[in-house]
Structures are given as C-alpha cells and as structure tokens.
Amino acid sequence: QVQLVQSGSEVKKPGASVKVSCKASGYTFSDYGITWVRQAPGQGLTWMGWISSYSDNTNYAQNLHGRVIMTTDTSTNTAYMELRNLRSDDTAIYYCARNLSGDAFDVWGQGTVVTVSS
C-alpha cells in the first residue's frame, strides 16, 4: 500500500540543525512531489514547502527565512527536510505528505517530533 515512513524523534539544541527523512513506498516516487508541514504543540498546521521528486524544483515558505532545505533521493525513494539554526519555536511535529503540484495532500507520513531545547 502507499505509505510514507518518517525518521524518529529528535532532540536538538538551539542553533543546531535537524534532518528528517520520509521514505516512500507503494507508488512511483518520481510521479509525485513531497510537501512538508509542521504542527507546534497544541497548534494548527503550517505549510513549510514542497519539492518535486522528478525535477527537484522547490517552493519554500518565506517565513522560514532560508533556514530550510528540501531534497530527494530517487535511488532510495526518500525525501529529506533539513532545518538549520533551530530555535525553541521550531519545536513541533513535522509531517511529510505526498501531492502533485497544485493538488491536495493525499498521503501523510506518521510525523516526526522535533524538540529544540537547551
């Protein structure tokens, strides 16, 4: 079946970087893009950006101020999201989701908890 499996929880100090992985299975990876969404504790959903799995084109949310890098590895059907210069307000659950450009997010990963604390 189609699924996205994300890497495990992370605890990081302010100023550090985190890299979350999202491994796809059950579909042709290069046919879809991957979107990243985060959810702070008790809060709503925030779109972080999107990467095409076939062209590596990206579209990032401006409010991340250039701290995010999204990549894909088509040899392992895995997408990655790296967030640099972490701050305490980056503490959140990070989700990857599958979508075509200009379409809704039809399959989601299970989420990765990232905690930023000194």
Next chain:
Amino acid sequence: DIVLTQSPGTLSLSPGDRVTLSCRASQTVSSNYLAWYQQKVGQAPRLLISAASSRAPGTPDRFSGSGSGTDFSLTIDRLEPEDFAVYFCQQYATSPLTFGGGTRVE
C-alpha cells in the same frame, strides 16, 4: 497570503447529529482548490475532501463539501463516534499554501 478562518472553534455534539463546518477565505480561492482534512489525537491529518467537493478515496459519503470563491463548508451527516476530531480546511491554489485554524468536534 490567503487567510482561512474556520468557525466555530469548537462544537459539542452527539452521535447522530448533523454538523456543518465553515471555512472563509480572505480572498478568492481560484479553481476552488480547497481541501478538508480530519485529524484525530496523536495521528497525522487525513484528506477527506479536495477541490471543495470531491471526496477522497475511502471518505464515507456522510461527508460532503461545498462552496466556492471565498466561502466553503464541510457537512457531516449523522455523526459517528469515530468522527469526533479536529477538521482543517486548506487552500492549495496560491503559494504560500495555508490552513485554517481548525474546528474541534467534541
């Protein structure tokens, strides 16, 4: 940015009730690229409706979406126990993609 406002914030209902959730956009959502997601505690969101009114595969037919332009709604006929969750609307027409703040159905 397109701001999506969901109302009400919380609804207290009973199984069997019919409920309509509202999502209002600060500007027109082109092509009615508006989706609804359900999120249960401790779980990832799940796509219910795309393009304002198209049910995603596996979405029960008691869920229906409607609306266009700036006003959209999600209706659940005959609430089932498993429908008690938070519902988010999202526009995917214009970058940055944005979500509403959610409506909790309890």
